[in-house]
Amino acid sequence: MSENFYILQMQQMVQHMRDELTSVGFKELRTPEEVDEALQGEGAKGTTLVAVNSVCGCAAGLARPAVALSLKHDKVPDHLYTVFAGQDREATERARSYFEGMPPSSPSFALLKDGKLVHMVHRHDIENVPLEEIAKNLTDAYDRFVD
DSSP states (O other): OOHHHHHHHHHHHHHHHHHHHHHOEEOOOOOOOHHHHHHSSGGGGEEEEEEEEEESHOOOOOOOHHHHHHHTTEEEESEEEEEETTTSSHHHHHHHHSTTOOOOOOOEHHHHEEEEEEEEOOGGGTTTTTTHHHHHHHHHHHHOOOO
């Protein structure tokens, strides 16, 4: 089979993973410029949740379902954005530059308030953790930081 066939197959698989987040309200940021536009200035007002998506099993079985569950909470962030680690590398790197002092982690979630990082959920907070606990980690942060 040709290399193009495998590339197309991977793009189709990844598109499903992207759709899992966009279908619950996340906007994809695929370039560094889109990240800057979303996370600076007026776009950064209020609370912003950035989901760092991934192809790994813990993203599929835990992270994406948990964040979707968290968005059924009474309080939710004003803005929902996602970058895709390993797929949109430059956008992911730029997004991570806004998570000051935090090591790269995927999947992960970063909650920002008025452009400042206030809560981070790393891969080690996701991997082998029941999705309800991950969702509670997020909703507890929403209760604390979302007005």
